[in-house]
Amino acid sequence: MEMTLDHKTELNSGIQRSVTVLGSTGSVGRNTLDLIAREPDRFKVEVLTGNRNVKLLAEQARIFKPAHVAVGDESGYEDLKSELSGMKIDISAGRKALVEAAMRPSDLVLAGIVGTAGLEPTMAAAERGAIIGLANKEGLVCAGNMLVEAVKQNDGALIPVDSEHNAIYQVFDFRQSDSVERLILTASGGPFRETPIDKMSRATPKEAVAHPNWDMGAKISVDSATMMNKGLELIEAYYLFPVREEQIEILVHPQSVVHSMVEYVDGSVLAQLGSPDMRTPISYALSWPTRMTTPSPRLQLDKIANLTFEAPDIKRFPALDLARQALQAGGTAPATLNAANEVAVRYFLDETIGFLDICGVVADVLTEMPTLELNSMDEVYEIDGEARGRAEQLVKRLASNK
Numbered sequence: 001m002e003m004t005l006d007h008k009t010e011l012n013s014g015i016q017r018s019v020t021v022l023g024s025t026g027s028v029g030r031n032t033l034d035l036i037a038r039e040p041d042r043f044k045v046e047v048l049t050g051n052r053n054v055k056l057l058a059e060q061a062r063i064f065k066p067a068h069v070a071v072g073d074e075s076g077y078e079d080l081k082s083e084l085s086g087m088k089i090d091i092s093a094g095r096k097a098l099v100e101a102a103m104r105p106s107d108l109v110l111a112g113i114v115g116t117a118g119l120e121p122t123m124a125a126a127e128r129g130a131i132i133g134l135a136n137k138e139g140l141v142c143a144g145n146m147l148v149e150a151v152k153q154n155d156g157a158l159i160p161v162d163s164e165h166n167a168i169y170q171v172f173d174f175r176q177s178d179s180v181e182r183l184i185l186t187a188s189g190g191p192f193r194e195t196p197i198d199k200m201s202r203a204t205p206k207e208a209v210a211h212p213n214w215d216m217g218a219k220i221s222v223d224s225a226t227m228m229n230k231g232l233e234l235i236e237a238y239y240l241f242p243v244r245e246e247q248i249e250i251l252v253h254p255q256s257v258v259h260s261m262v263e264y265v266d267g268s269v270l271a272q273l274g275s276p277d278m279r280t281p282i283s284y285a286l287s288w289p290t291r292m293t294t295p296s297p298r299l300q301l302d303k304i305a306n307l308t309f310e311a312p313d314i315k316r317f318p319a320l321d322l323a324r325q326a327l328q329a330g331g332t333a334p335a336t337l338n339a340a341n342e343v344a345v346r347y348f349l350d351e352t353i354g355f356l357d358i359c360g361v362v363a364d365v366l367t368e369m370p371t372l373e374l375n376s377m378d379e380v381y382e383i384d385g386e387a388r389g390r391a392e393q394l395v396k397r398l399a400s401n402k
Helices: 007-012 027-038 054-064 074-083 095-103 116-127 138-153 163-171 174-179 218-226 228-240 279-287 319-329 333-349 357-368 377-400
Strands: 017-022 043-050 068-071 090-093 108-111 131-134 157-160 180-187 248-252 258-264 269-273
Touching: 017 027, 017 095, 017 116, 027 043, 027 054, 027 108, 027 279, 043 054, 043 095, 054 068, 054 074, 068 074, 068 095, 074 090, 090 095, 095 116, 108 116, 108 279, 116 131, 116 138, 116 333, 116 377, 131 138, 131 279, 138 157, 138 228, 138 333, 138 377, 157 163, 157 228, 157 279, 163 180, 163 228, 163 258, 163 269, 163 279, 174 180, 180 228, 218 228, 218 333, 218 357, 228 248, 228 319, 228 333, 228 357, 319 333, 319 357, 333 357, 333 377, 357 377
Parallel strands: 017 043, 017 108, 043 068, 068 090, 108 131, 131 157, 180 248
Antiparallel strands: 180 258, 258 269
């Protein structure tokens, strides 16, 4: 998706950029605020939102003094109000409050709310023409065409924060997109890259969230362990960049140094390299179209010595095929995939189902649900709800057969 450099580029020319951080208490949000705190003259936090972690949200608000703070869980409203008593900060709570927070004026919205809860706020930011630093996968997975169109129609910008898409964005020549032959998304392979399948069936949540390279939340870490995260990223890449589905490939790269690559028709392969630190892609989105200094560890390639690559094992990681099938089917299929996966991961984390059951549940829901054309946000939520219901039923069936 080509982004034009318009009047927004001036925001990095000595003018303080105002920032909304959606999901400030999560991993991406905390890293974003870490960067902002290092350059207070360059950034001003306008809005902060969190879900349930009221204490951390209040602590962030006391430090950054935003104009508005919203908590997604309505039960946290009174506690947040008490924590911020005496401060001139507007406070709101609930799902609608998150959407309204995204609509409040600011130059850039860092969309870091995990799951479909981040879909409406991200769309609201797009509809007001904000620059969006997109760390939420579900916006593009569930409503890719609608989100991209909203950004274009409202003269906004969509800067991917996922390390893989951010890497591609940095080396993708939008002016000559027809000269691109392949996008190569790299994957660490997660904690089970070399684990026999029979042992994977006995994997515990603790083992699944132990990512070898990245510090992420539980849900995203499990997605990395199943490689569903890479499947979702394949769908994202399709909407972010003007390429065909078959031009997007996945390559396992255990060192997580080469974050992704673009191959051109002349045989050139351009890659973005860096240490596995989310602050690098976040900083790129925060300061786009210029760059900012980060505390990320610098690469020492002589110390790393070896960079290895391998094709993913589809038998071990069926999530990759499921995601590609959903993208090829189009319409409501990616939203169905995402919803079923969220439910299955949640039940795996509470030990109701096994690790391999995650993809089993997703596959069955995709088979049972018809693929329909997607035309509105209401339809996204309708499909999301139905897919979650189907997944719940399958999980109960699995649990009863244990």
